[in-house]
Amino acid sequence: MRSDARPLGYFTALLSTLTLALGPTLLGGCDKMRGGGGGGEPEKGKAPESASGASSAKPADPAGDTILIGEFGSLTGSEATFGQSTHNGIMLAIEEVNAAGGVRNKKIAVKTYDDQGKSQEAGTVVTRLITEDKVVAILGEVASSLSIAGGRVAQQYGVPMISPSSTNPQVTQIGDMIFRVCFIDPYQGFVVAKFARENLKLGNVAVLYDQAQAYSKGLKDDFIKSFKEMGGAVPSEQAYTGGDQDFSAQLTTIKGTNPDAIFLPGYYTDVGNVALQARKLGLTATLLGGDGWDSSKLTEIGGPAIEGAYYSNHYSHEEQRPEVQTFVKKYQAKYNQVPDGLAALGYDSARLLFEAMGKAPSLGGKELAAALAATKDFKGVTGVISIDADRNAKKPAVVLQIKGGKPAYAATIAPN
């Protein structure tokens, strides 16, 4: 594949085209996105009202009658349904609040960036949201490692961030700007253990977890600890790496210990495959899981193999509380699908933020964080939420069972 005799002319043309095309785009892009002000001074946590120059990039902002918030999520990548559901929930909440007159007599606008499920991207987009788009608060992420990457940036710039569904305890330990509206892993591990021990009366539960996911590893540890404290036994503990296709080695070992149930604290894609292969091997043990199962894709992949399995989750669309029923109705009308737990958490995180915005004396980072920290008995779709001293949400969890290819409400487990 030798190139032609005069590669130079060719090349010069290509290079000059590139320079011409890219140079101005880049420079123009800089100017446009940067907006007037001199950048700099990140520590002051300024409210958007002060950034008059930032308006040129956003047609919605000119008279300062909107409040811009930021969202980052995995809209593409291997856990894309998580990001999409959360985004849908947030958009629904924004639509609602704007229809009701907005917050502080201003409309809410949101800027959403995709992080592809990569922590480096998460850090970049949060920096961009805060320093370029000048958002007052940030919503995101689902995966804990991404929330930590983004959260450290938000903490550094003094902009409050609410994670809708990162359950790892480390997320809110970053600092006083980081909140969450979901329960944390130790609690979820306890819920599954309690349900297995007391509701299902199981004695032996084997564990198969994803060693490449902090979520899976943490949840596994917390489950085993709680389950043993309650008098149960864990005869076998096996690991896989997310994205593996063949689980027969681990499942055969597990089969040898003849457990009553298998706890699978992984994400829905792998869990579906595990379930299929377990049934093929003749394992009839009940399958248990956590909120990583929460996707309609689970039953698409697992099919009949996943039937009858239980998993803990943040809410059930079958609960009869009025908050749940109105939310489900509105969501179905807008998106034509049943909202999963992540959509409900996205919705709750946005509404919690709007409530705090309404109460805060100003929209500066510190005041807004203080208002968020003061949240008490907020009636969310996913339960009554109070923010505790560690900026975590105290709330009950539900256990769902897969029946006829759909998750059905099984039990509610409240904190002790």
Add this chain to the structure above:
Amino acid sequence: MLSARASALRPGLAWVLPRAVGPLVAGVVVAFLLQLVVVPILGPFYEKLMMDIGINCLLAVSLNLVNGFTGQFSIGHAGFMAVGGYVAGAVTYYGSFVLWGSAAVHGGFLGGGDLLFLLGCVVGGLFAAGAGYLVGLPSLRLRGDYLAIVTLGFGEILRVLLQQTGDVIFVPAQIEQASAFTLATSLGGALGFSGIPFYTTVFWVYVMLGLLLVVAYRLKESSEGRAFLSIRENEIAAEAMGIDTTKYKVRAFVLAAFFAGIAGALFAHETGTTLNPRELGFQKSFDIVIMVVLGGMGSISGALLAAGLLTILPELLREFSDWRLVVYAVTLIVMMRVRPQGLFGIREIWELGRPRRGAQEKRP
């Protein structure tokens, strides 16, 4: 007689010194100006983008020493980056606790924290170089695709090992009591090593890049570097000319690993990054290979340009959200169709106008 004549011809110190140190000083000055003048104008987001570009340039140019200069095919560069990042991160994170009782940024420019960070960079680079030696020595004796397989395996082994490490310790009292072994194995596991103080600035990134560029150019024009190039052109002929091919291949490999380690160290201390084993795996290695191939195997300026383009492009396309990965991929395909030898082939940007030399004519 002869030696006397030779020493008379040898240039004096006044001639040598500015040429030896000049480029390095120029690099530091440029980096300083970037930090002092350009960064305040552009603001923090573009500051981060500049750091990303600089780090990717470091990775691409260093990988070019192996893949471009020496003609070996390594696809485990992110592994060396991970070694450097984790070692440097552990040095500054746990070092800060031991020295100052917290992992917060300590001191200003060239203050205590900065010095600790620099120490971390160097130690991280040395560990990466050591890893490069261990990986390179057995595999570089072989020819062909073996190196690719070994480096790929190295990256994957490292990723799995890092995923098995324990949680990061953040309680000062526990850190004081913990043994060095406990600290060395408490690197965050699958969740990633978070909490490393943000020491990386545009200045440090471009100082390191300047250093690497001087090394790479000097190498390319020296007899040592010519040995690298001869291995790329024809290994058997190089051997016949008396070049110890294994030795030179290992040298190129270790040097590349060292700078990848430094790039990893800078990455670890950059605002908004978390060292995550999952993201320092095969995918990242391949991103770097793409930069080298796109820029032209063996062209330093090509690697720089490609690293810059491939960092900026996804960011420019962010507004298109769903389409940006498609556009990114199509751009790459078009580039490879139009210029399969990369942007600059094996030449540098200022050599483009010159007619090809005989040896280069042979390259496919």
